[in-house]
Amino acid sequence: MASIADYYAGKNVLITGATGFMGKVLVEKLLRSCPEVRTLYLLVRPKAGQSMQERVSDMMKCKLFDRVREDNPDFHQKIVPISSELTQPALAISPEDVERLTSCVNIIFHCAATIRFDEPLKHALQLNVIATQQLLSLAQQMHHLQAFIHISTAYANCNRRHIDEIIYPPPVEPKKLIDSLEWMEDSIVRDITPRLIGERPNTYTYTKALAECVVQRESSKLSIGIIRPSIVGASWQEPFPGWIDNFNGPSGVFIAAGKGILRTMRANNDAVADLIPVDVVINLTLAAGWYTAVHRPKAALVYNCTTGGINPFHWGEIEHHVMSSFKRNPLEQAFRRPNANITSNYLMNQYWILVSHKFPALIYDLYLRLSGQKPQMMRIFNRLHKAIGLLEYFSSQDWEWNSENMSMLMSHLSPEDRKVQHSTLTCVS
Numbered sequence: 001m002a003s004i005a006d007y008y009a010g011k012n013v014l015i016t017g018a019t020g021f022m023g024k025v026l027v028e029k030l031l032r033s034c035p036e037v038r039t040l041y042l043l044v045r046p047k048a049g050q051s052m053q054e055r056v057s058d059m060m061k062c063k064l065f066d067r068v069r070e071d072n073p074d075f076h077q078k079i080v081p082i083s084s085e086l087t088q089p090a091l092a093i094s095p096e097d098v099e100r101l102t103s104c105v106n107i108i109f110h111c112a113a114t115i116r117f118d119e120p121l122k123h124a125l126q127l128n129v130i131a132t133q134q135l136l137s138l139a140q141q142m143h144h145l146q147a148f149i150h151i152s153t154a155y156a157n158c159n160r161r162h163i164d165e166i167i168y169p170p171p172v173e174p175k176k177l178i179d180s181l182e183w184m185e186d187s188i189v190r191d192i193t194p195r196l197i198g199e200r201p202n203t204y205t206y207t208k209a210l211a212e213c214v215v216q217r218e219s220s221k222l223s224i225g226i227i228r229p230s231i232v233g234a235s236w237q238e239p240f241p242g243w244i245d246n247f248n249g250p251s252g253v254f255i256a257a258g259k260g261i262l263r264t265m266r267a268n269n270d271a272v273a274d275l276i277p278v279d280v281v282i283n284l285t286l287a288a289g290w291y292t293a294v295h296r297p298k299a300a301l302v303y304n305c306t307t308g309g310i311n312p313f314h315w316g317e318i319e320h321h322v323m324s325s326f327k328r329n330p331l332e333q334a335f336r337r338p339n340a341n342i343t344s345n346y347l348m349n350q351y352w353i354l355v356s357h358k359f360p361a362l363i364y365d366l367y368l369r370l371s372g373q374k375p376q377m378m379r380i381f382n383r384l385h386k387a388i389g390l391l392e393y394f395s396s397q398d399w400e401w402n403s404e405n406m407s408m409l410m411s412h413l414s415p416e417d418r419k420v421q422h423s424t425l426t427c428v429s
């Protein structure tokens with residue numbers, strides 16, 4: 001059987017979300033460890049005054065691509081940006097580009113999504129569900145497609161405590177919701193959102209669950225794999241340790257603690273912190289693409305890409321490691337000495353918010369005002385409180401994911417691929 005790199009040799013790959021955190025790592029890894037891959041078509045939109053070409057050129061200059069650049073200075077020739085706004089009808093891809101893609105794409109990785117926890121439902125539905133549906137329609141027109149890999153989240157079913165590698169019935173029939181929201185005013189949608197999302201904490205997890213269902217419905221026509229990563233953090237080993245480009249999930253919390261701003265947060269010391277490095281997720285994603293294309297499973301295979309069941313780590317241990325690491329390596333321009341604690345007690349947390357967040361912010365802003373400067377500390381704390389308020393749901397409880405398909409996939413790798421997949425194997429075993 002072909003190795004992973006042999007499989008991708010000569011293949012045309014379509015990637016959505018390539019400018020995002022995970023997408024960039026996927027593009028890098030494909031170019032580095034599958035050097036014979038033919039073309040990577042990236043669906044990109046213009047943004048912040050930059051054309052899609054400028055955005056992709058800037059991305060390729062990033063340090064993340066240093067190793068690829070060393071191996072092959074002309075690697076950019078393999079990258080073809082395709083203009084696409086995923087929230088528009090037919091993904092706003094030109095007819096010429098549709099023609100080009102449908103005639104040559106062999107494998108699709110769908111990473112694009114809105115991952116904001118405070119996204120209005122209509123927009124989250126548009127991007128996470130409707131765009132996925134449209135991409136599946138495009139996939140069906142592709143003459144040489146061998147696999148469709150959808151990136152979901154381990155928390156799509158966070159209303160359950162135990163989560164198997166199956167697609168659960170959706171909270172609502174996606175089509176019915178899409179049809180109803182279409183005519184509703186934004187203010188009405190905002191009012192009914194809490195009732196709709198029910199036990200889920202935000203529109204993100206709700207729409208990701210609906211997207212899985214939409215993907216599953218195409219599984220008789222396409223070969224599909226669904227990857228469900230838990231909390232994706234900085235790279236562990238590849239292309240180098242510690243690469244990250246955002247403050248999502250716990251990363252922002254760690255920095256706020258290191259800067260001495262955050263001193264208290266509600267989390268359960270004994271709950272499993274299901275963190276997974278981005279390179280491990282991407283290695284698994286590429287392996288799943290290979291497996292799906294080669295084995296053509298009859299039903300969509302779901303991979304719970306999680307670590308808690310195999311190598312559990314707890315929020316209490318994280319607090320200890322994060323704090324001792326900042327004590328050894330202090331951050332520059334810290335507000336004060338890092339000294340953050342987590343507590344599961346709501347009242348205790350409120351007390352510390354008052355004493356070690358709001359009161360010092362008030363005093364500091366008073367000092368800024370008196371010295372003729374603009375007050376800013378209370379504004380920073382208000383933003384921090386909003387962010388941690390949205391994260392606490394995930395740090396105050398734990399989940400149990402079955403990850404048999406991930407282990408099955410690892411056991412199918414050739415000895416050669418095992419070396420390339422070293423980080424995945426070590427992290428999940």
Ligand SMILES: CCCCCCCCCCCCCCCCCCCC(=O)SCCNC(=O)CCNC(=O)[C@H](O)C(C)(C)COP(=O)(O)OP(=O)(O)OC[C@H]1O[C@@H](n2cnc3c(N)ncnc32)[C@H](O)[C@@H]1OP(=O)(O)O
Nearest residue numbers: 115116117153247248249250252257319340387391394395
């Ligand atoms: C004692 C220390 C150790 C403590 C240990 C305990 C830690 C517990 C941490 C628990 C974390 C649990 C996280 C679980 C998440 C699981 C979810 C499932 C995973 C996924 O499937 S997807 C990834 C998850 N998605 C996110 O994380 C997105 C969450 N973010 C948002 O929804 C929005 O950013 C937010 C928080 C609503 C803020 O919106 P807004 O105010 O509009 O701000 P912007 O997003 O525009 O950002 C403005 C500015 O702020 C920076 N920023 C954003 N978030 C943070 C943050 N958390 N901390 C610090 N700074 C942050 C952002 O980069 C922007 O900067 P600019 O310079 O660009 O302006």
Ligand SMILES: NC(=O)C1=CN([C@@H]2O[C@H](COP(=O)(O)OP(=O)(O)OC[C@H]3O[C@@H](n4cnc5c(N)ncnc54)[C@H](OP(=O)(O)O)[C@@H]3O)[C@@H](O)[C@H]2O)C=CC1
Nearest residue numbers: 017018019020021022085086087111112113152153229232
């Ligand atoms: N990060 C995490 O912890 C986890 C992420 N996931 C999943 O992984 C996937 C990738 O997440 P991540 O990389 O962190 O997310 P990012 O927010 O970093 O990236 C999102 C990507 O989607 C693209 N995108 C968003 N809106 C549009 C649009 N309207 N048209 C075209 N492209 C658009 C963005 O493009 P642009 O640059 O133009 O905005 C960007 O490339 C998502 O599906 C997410 O649900 C799952 C579990 C955990």
